[in-house]
Amino acid sequence: MVQVVPVAEGKELTAMPQYSTYQPKPYKPRMSAYWYLDQWHYLRYAMRESSSFFVAYFAVITLIGIAALDTGPTAYAHFQALMRSPAIIILNALALAFILLHAVTWFLLVPRVALRQFLGKPTPDIIASAPNFMVWFGASVIVALFILRII
Amino acid sequence: MADTIILEVERFHPESDTEPSYQSFEVPLRDDWMVLDALNHIKDQLDGSLAFRWSCRMGICGSCGMMINGVPMLTCETQLINFAPGPLRVGPLAHFPVIKDLVVEMDDFMAKLQKVKPWIVRKDDFQPEREFIQKPAQMETYHQFSLCINCTLCYAACPVSGLDSNFIGPAAIALAHRYNLDSRDQGIEDRLDIVSQHEGIWDCTVVGECSTVCPKGVDPSLAIQQYKLTATKEWFKSFLLPRGKN
16 A cells, blocks of 8 residues: 655655644544433443432431321321322332332441451451341331231 | 444544534344454444544554443443344444544543552662562452453443543542552652542442442442441541641
């Protein structure tokens, strides 16, 4: 392949070659506002992070319920009626799903910061995560027994 | 199975283009070819103007990292046949300025890497008469982080790197952590000043993709989370014992 440089054509070679001072600018890509839809991993991350909103929502709903309980039977009956509306039931089901995702992903991240060595040996991830799941399960059972008036 | 595959290669000429475009090339689909072999076939046989970096062809030099179907990979280690029947898209590493076609500018990464002092720092005048002795268990603490080849796939996979160009980034922090964990090193405080800034470890939101895409099995995400723990401990120490140092 013969390479022809137009500006050098027909000119004599000189001892000092002339270089262009023109420096082309590189292309700087910008991230799309919807970057989290590009890959499943990113979407999963975005869902994990946005699950915090549902945790906050659930905390607010619980506080409203406690406040209604404190105000009196009529206020609490209103709160219960509100909770029975289909829109709130759908929202709460969605919130429950995201709160479960929040809890599971949070506990699975524990090995990233937990003690990496136990008795001089590297800790398997499941050993670091397991106590959290066990405490969570135990607390859920106690709350369920309390709600069902078994204890 | 077809005996050819289409490669859609991102092209950008800095003197004539304002933004990149894709150009399709039909290359032989050989079961012993990596994506890099296909790119070399294009350059040798179809279009000599295609620009891309490569060197060792065996996953050591870390220069042939590119986006393959949107995922950062070393093209020398990625088999072409896995993408049959195609087409597959090859682009430059995401989040880096593109110089030409598949070649990216790495100056910013190099500057960040240098900032975290990825070498053994000694504070004393200790002049060893022989090599530093290190037990296998001491080496084991940092060994996986020392396998980094600076291919920057982790930067291309990290959305935080793309959104915040000031973020020091996964590889640089993993290497800072590697030297902090080294029993011969005394530079932890120097590095902490740089890495514990907001643009350092606290910018990381644990996406975890840096560790997934690493071709050498390094876990930068783990390094960053462990570094957060170290930085928190150091902060509490300085808060509770302000005159504890020196």
